Amino acid sequence: MTHSASDQLDVVIIGGGQSALAVAYFLRRTQLSFVILDAEEEPGGAWRHGWNSLRLFSPSTWSSIPGWMMPPAQEGYPTRNHVVDYLNQYEQPSSTVKPHRRAVAPQLACRELSAA
Numbered sequence: 155m156t157h158s159a160s161d162q163l164d165v166v167i168i169g170g171g172q173s174a175l176a177v178a179y180f181l182r183r184t185q186l187s188f189v190i191l192d193a194e195e196e197p198g199g200a201w202r203h204g205w206n207s208l209r210l211f212s213p214s215t216w217s218s219i220p221g222w223m224m225p226p227a228q229e230g231y232p233t234r235n236h237v238v239d240y241l242n243q244y245e246q247p248s249s250t251v252k253p254h255r256r257a258v259a260p261q262l263a264c265r266e267l268s269a270a
Contacts, residue, residue, distance in 0.1 A: 163187050170256070171199040172219055175244060179220045191258045197245045198238040208234040219244060 165181055167174045170192030181188045196202065210217050210232045214224040217232060224232065224240045232240075 163189055165189075166191060169199075170194060170197065170245075172241070175219050175241075189255060191255050193259055195256055197241040199241070201234055201237050201241065204234055206234055210237060 164186035165188035167177055167188060167190045170190050174190055174192070178188065178190055192199075194202070201208070209230070212231065214226050214232050214236075217237075218224040222244055224237075227233065227236050
């Protein structure tokens with residue numbers, strides 16, 4: 155689902171991190187129209203910019219986003235790559251969190267939305 159400048163949206167989510175994805179999951183179950191605007195070109199947010207040795211401090215089962223359980227980590231807590239892979243898969247075309255616009259600067263998004 156794409157929106158033109160003339161479309162009226164009920165909710166605009168700025169940022170595409172884990173909490174935004176969770177909000178979108180529940181919005182999808184309502185009659186509200188929404189879009190996620192994210193400055194990143196790919197899923198993963200801050201996880202893509204962190205150290206390769208970064209790990210979650212909780213098990214996969216406690217770190218899932220609503221709608222799809224994070225697959226178990228091979229050893230211990232999920233690694234940076236495990237989380238990035240999970241977020242990539244979570245946002246696949248069959249995802250329940252669409253619509254999503256990537257590589258949108260928040261300042262530009264606010265100007266576009268206020269012009270509508």
